[in-house]
Amino acid sequence: MSKANTYPVSSRGPADHDVRDQIVAAATEYFSRYGYQKTTVSDLAKAIGFSKAYIYKFFTSKQAIGEMICANCLREIETEVRAAVDEADRPPEKLRRMFKAIVEASLHLFSEDRKLYEIAASAATERWQAVCAYEERIQQLLQDILQEGRQTGDFERKTPLDETAAAIYLVMRPYLNPLLLQHSFDYTDEAPAQLSGLVLRSLSP
Numbered sequence: 001m002s003k004a005n006t007y008p009v010s011s012r013g014p015a016d017h018d019v020r021d022q023i024v025a026a027a028t029e030y031f032s033r034y035g036y037q038k039t040t041v042s043d044l045a046k047a048i049g050f051s052k053a054y055i056y057k058f059f060t061s062k063q064a065i066g067e068m069i070c071a072n073c074l075r076e077i078e079t080e081v082r083a084a085v086d087e088a089d090r091p092p093e094k095l096r097r098m099f100k101a102i103v104e105a106s107l108h109l110f111s112e113d114r115k116l117y118e119i120a121a122s123a124a125t126e127r128w129q130a131v132c133a134y135e136e137r138i139q140q141l142l143q144d145i146l147q148e149g150r151q152t153g154d155f156e157r158k159t160p161l162d163e164t165a166a167a168i169y170l171v172m173r174p175y176l177n178p179l180l181l182q183h184s185f186d187y188t189d190e191a192p193a194q195l196s197g198l199v200l201r202s203l204s205p
Contacts, residue, residue, distance in 0.1 A: 020058045023048060024072070027065045028116070036066055036118040063128070070123045071130040073109055073116065078137060080105040085141065091149030092200050098145065099196040102138075103175045103188055120178040138176065139169050146203075155203040168199055 026048040031039060041062050045052040059065045084101035088094040109116075123131045143165040149155035174180040175191070184191070 024068050028069050066119045067128050067130050070119050074134040077105040091145050091154045094145045096196045100192040103192045106175050124177050124179050156205045
């Protein structure tokens with residue numbers, strides 16, 4: 001499976017990772033307290049103790065900072081999902097674990113901090129690069145599992161692979177997208193087992 005992690009680094013000026021990380025950490029805390037939508041770069045500058053111009057040396061806009069925070073959050077979810085998949089030996093169990101991990105990791109992250117949820121919601125609405133890249137990697141992981149399942153004889157081979165992967169991804173999407181996740185809270189306990197069971201029955205050879 002491909003495990004390439006290419007997250008966007010929206011910056012300009014000197015490549016000083018320590019300062020950039022310091023700005024992101026302070027912004028994460030500030031957004032958590034006051035919300036993403038209501039915060040300006042000027043607010044952040046005052047809170048961090050940097051000038052607004054200095055922050056713009058590393059980030060082109062507030063969205064650039066938000067995108068880095070969003071990328072960090074999505075990295076956490078993806079790491080948990082991949083770890084869960086790697087614990088399984090056979091493709092059917094990998095698919096079950098993928099469903100379960102996506103629901104649990106997304107819920108934990110997006111429901112734990114409602115202010116940071118605003119960033120995730122903005123990212124999903126405006127289709128930020130971090131979100132698009134994350135969704136592509138999750139779809140590739142899913143397709144890798146399906147391909148492996150076809151090779152082992154666990155999954156049917158008649159339906160085109162990309163069509164199968166796209167359909168299953170649509171089943172997962174309500175638990176990946178924060179805008180949809182907020183409408184799925186009532187089903188998160190039983191959803192992973194029921195949905196993965198339904199999908200696996202449809203994949204039987």
